[in-house]
Amino acid sequence: MTALSFPRCRLELDGAVGTLTLAHPEVLNAISPEMLDGLMDALGALEDPQHGARCLLLTGEGRGFSAGANLGGSGPSTKADDAGAVLETHYHPLLRRLRDLPMPIVSAVNGVAAGVGMSVALMGDMVLAARSAYFLQAFRRIGLVPDGGITWMLPRKIGMARALELSLLGEKLPAETALAWGLVNRVHDDAELMPAARALAAELAAGPTRALASIRKLYWASPDNGYEQQLDLERRLQREAGRTRDAREGIRAFLEKRKAVFRGE
Numbered sequence: 001m002t003a004l005s006f007p008r009c010r011l012e013l014d015g016a017v018g019t020l021t022l023a024h025p026e027v028l029n030a031i032s033p034e035m036l037d038g039l040m041d042a043l044g045a046l047e048d049p050q051h052g053a054r055c056l057l058l059t060g061e062g063r064g065f066s067a068g069a070n071l072g073g074s075g076p077s078t079k080a081d082d083a084g085a086v087l088e089t090h091y092h093p094l095l096r097r098l099r100d101l102p103m104p105i106v107s108a109v110n111g112v113a114a115g116v117g118m119s120v121a122l123m124g125d126m127v128l129a130a131r132s133a134y135f136l137q138a139f140r141r142i143g144l145v146p147d148g149g150i151t152w153m154l155p156r157k158i159g160m161a162r163a164l165e166l167s168l169l170g171e172k173l174p175a176e177t178a179l180a181w182g183l184v185n186r187v188h189d190d191a192e193l194m195p196a197a198r199a200l201a202a203e204l205a206a207g208p209t210r211a212l213a214s215i216r217k218l219y220w221a222s223p224d225n226g227y228e229q230q231l232d233l234e235r236r237l238q239r240e241a242g243r244t245r246d247a248r249e250g251i252r253a254f255l256e257k258r259k260a261v262f263r264g265e
């Protein structure tokens with residue numbers, strides 16, 4: 001295993017799984033520009049081919065996933081003229097990078113995911129939550145509006161009525177309710193969360209990575225595409241997938257009645 005440290009986060013590379021941990025537990029991993037720079041650098045290391053990572057596992061250190069933007073130090077309160085500036089300079093590049101990552105993302109929500117911390121947690125293609133975890137649209141509690149792409153994502157995942165309710169009332173959404181609403185994929189007993197998340201990440205990391213990356217692309221494109229555009233995109237990405245070594249191996253393995261061995265090529 002290789003462990004790499006970055007400002008307010010760390011990346012552990014174990015086989016083909018890269019675990020990226022938000023690491024500022026004293027403030028429930030509240031996100032600062034420093035942490036955002038660290039996360040960008042960590043993603044750079046994750047994508048470095050020499051590490052061979054084929055799945056990202058995202059989680060938080062301590063009892064929280066993230067309490068959203070760090071309200072101390074250089075937080076929004078110090079930017080009365082433009083509380084959104086850091087979105088453009090720091091958050092949006094990170095979110096776009098996660099959206100475009102050429103490998104699947106598993107989020108393990110180990111505790112509270114509040115404010116923009118909830119936006120980051122929900123960047124997981126598969127979101128697993130500890131039974132004690134909860135989500136919180138904290139923004140309205142401090143007189144701000146939801147950000148980090150959440151007003152695009154929430155209505156698409158849980159419908160407009162529930163999205164508005166969460167954001168307008170700013171009440172806690174427990175993990176079990178998030179599961180019932182389709183916001184998370186699985187809820188695990190707290191002690192079981194990380195073993196389950198690691199097992200899922202390892203399974204995805206052993207998959208046909210290029211096809212999985214294209215599947216991510218298809219679903220990210222789907223909400224904004226018409227049916228015809230989506231058919232075209234499927235056609236284009238299928239051509240690419242069909243040319244991979246993994247597709248040749250997958251079909252050969254099926255015909256030979258054995259388990260395919262994918263290499264992410």
Ligand code: T3D
Nearest residue numbers: 027028030067068069070071072076083086114115116138
């Ligand atoms: O310019 C921009 O950045 C714009 C972008 C804005 C995006 C946003 O995310 S805005 C929303 C920011 N987040 C919040 O408003 C949530 C604030 N936190 C809370 O409401 C509560 O901490 C929680 C409900 C999340 C958890 O409550 P609890 O009781 O489990 O923990 P706690 O005691 O409140 O927090 C533990 C410590 O973390 C505490 O420090 P202390 O007293 O032990 O020294 C607390 O102050 C600190 N902490 C928690 N959240 C933040 C924080 N410190 C800085 N920033 C935080 N967001």
